Amino acid sequence: MSKELIINAEEQEVKIALLGNGKLLELHKEILNKKFSVGDLYLGIVKKILYGLNAAIIDIGHYKGAFLHYNDIDIQQIGKMLDLIPMNPIKEDFFSKKNENSINDILYPGQKILVQISKEPISNKGPKLTTKIFLPGRNLILLPFSKNIFISHKINNIEEKKRLFSCINKIKPNEFGIIIRTAAFNKEEKILNEELLFLIKKWNKTLNNLIKVAPVRVLSESRKAFCLLRDSFNEDLKYIYCNNYFLCKKIHSYLSFIAPEKTDIIKYYKGNIPIFEKYGIEKQIQIFLGKNVPLENGAYIVIEHTEALHVIDVNSGMNNHMKKNCTESDRLNNILKINLLAATEIARQLRLRDMGGIIVVDFIDMFDPIQKKQLYEHLKEKMKDDRAKHKILPPNKFGLVQFTRHRVRPELKKVNYKKSKDYSIDYIHYLEFIIETTIKNKNHKGIQLHIHSFVSAYLKKGFPSIQQKWFFKYRKWIKIIPIDSFQYTEYKIINNNHEIISSS
Incomplete structure (x- = not known):
């Protein structure tokens, strides 16, 4: 998959879009001077103990x-960490306790503690913390309170694993884990050693800051752009x-440090068209x-959010209008195709919106166990590119697929269109996607768009009109029929045989 990173730097924030084959995969926002970010280290003060939790x-x-x-505290190393903080007495009888199983045995109100943000503030919840400190680099992650060496499970080559272990074991100081x-x-080894020295220098700088007045x-x-490059940069x-x-x-400076041979991929954009508009990101x-x-075959998914979970429903959409003489086998294969396409889109949506917690997907019912397994394996394969921790369960007897996904930032949502001044533009973008999908299906000829009179007038006005732009873009004339009885957002797409291809 060919990937591109599009960065739109504005006065107060930086927006970063990751595209895969032109499709929006991830969208990140970095608000300048933002106070709390995942990975930041803080010297905090214990405010109170929640005994029940x-x-x-x-x-x-x-x-x-x-x-x-309590589970986010490194019990083996907490004493060593607390001891690093100046003028910070450790709780009496702390070291005499053999089996600490309560946070009350470790911390007390007023105590200073070094913590790392594992989840940003979301809604009315404060940040989530951990004392399992780590400093990530491109090739290595430094563990200040460990002495062990761990190797990524994605490195399958046994000889390479042995080489890396031997290499790190030779250059690693005894007081650090990697x-x-x-x-x-x-x-x-030279590259790994340089990065290790850089991370150790970063940690020493942190230790020097522990003399500051907490909380700090x-x-x-x-920066978010550097984090994305560090964590996801590859040949794609x-x-x-x-x-x-x-x-x-x-x-350029950062990339010359982690991948000097790739600095030529950075391009300064100075066009008059806004960069997100130029690369079709705003439209997406x-x-x-x-x-x-909407999905490319005319089907669509509906995403609903509740306090406890996310529910995703798969609908066949225009695929309801199949030919009357289709066989049972055709119907079953069509349902499988819709579900597979929906699974691909769902995997993308989870990354794009950073949806977390419990997610329940209601796919179109399938009764063939082989097809169910095929769908399950397809979903797992598409979720492999997701860096967030997740677990997927096989379809249950009701045809529902349930999984969990770890989220570290607020979920990305579009502004409610009813409150947006650009609602008409949003609606036209949506219509254009449906028309483009219809045109790709070469079985349909003589496409007509039946739509409300006001929307029809909007599509036809000016030169070039939106209708004419569609003609230049798709090399096919879309006949627009105004229907006064339609609602503003109601539409039907009909072919020469007067068959409904798609409708609202």
Whole structure:
């Protein structure tokens, strides 16, 4: 898959879009001077102990107070970590306890503690914390409170695993642990050693900041663009387009450190058309971040959000209008195709919106066990590119697929179109996607769009009109028929045989 990174730097925020074969895969926002980000290290103060939850509320400067659970504390190393903080007495009889199983045995109100943000503030919840500190690099992750060496499970070559283990074991100081990342595959010892020294220097800088008055941030994570490059840069990434010259220079400098042979993929965009509009990102946001998400074969998925979970429903859409003489085998294969296409889109939607928690998908019913297994394996394969932790269960007897996904930032949502001044533009983008999908199906000839009179007038006005632009783009004339009795968002697409291809 050919990938591109499009960076739109504005005055107050930076928007970063990851495209795969022209399709929007991920969309990130970095608000400049934002206070809390995943990976930041804070010197916090224990505010209170939540005995019933076996957790503590830590003051790191957020108005809600941050949440630290007992399970997110490294029990083996917590004493060593607390001892690093100046003028911070450890709880009496801490070292005499052989089996600490309560956070009350470890922490007390007023105590200072070094923590790392594992989840940003979401809705009315404060940040989620951990004391299992790690400093990520491109090839290695430094573990300040461990002495072990771990290797990514994605490195399957046994000889390469032995080489990397031997290499790191030779250059690693005794007081640190290391995780060898997948990107370290076939990397020379010199490159790994340089990165290790860089991470150790970063950690020493953090230790020097522990003398500051708590609560305070003692180490800030890299900019979002750098984090994306660090965690997902590979041979698939062909270009990086950015509309800010100085940010281009910084990215060039960073890339020259992690992949000097690839610095030529960075391109400074200086066109008059906004960069997100130029590469079709704004259009994709309007089409694919709504409640109803269209699929390329005319089917669609509906995404609903509740307090406890996300529900995704797969609908056949225009595929309801199949030929009357189709066989049972044709119907079953058509349902499988819709479900497979929906599974591909669902995997993309989870990454794009960063949906987390419990997710339930209601696929179109299939009774063939082989087809159910095929769908399950297809969904797992498409979710492999998702860096977030997730677990997928096979379809149950009701045909529902359930899985969980770990989320670290607020879910990305489109502004409600009813409150948006650009609603008409959003609707036209959606219509164009449906028409483009219909045109790709070469079985349909003489396409007519039946739509409300006001929308019809909007599509026909000006020169070139939207109708004429569609003709130049798709080399096919779309006949627009105004229907006064239709609702504003109601439409029907009909072919020469007066068959309904698609409808609202």
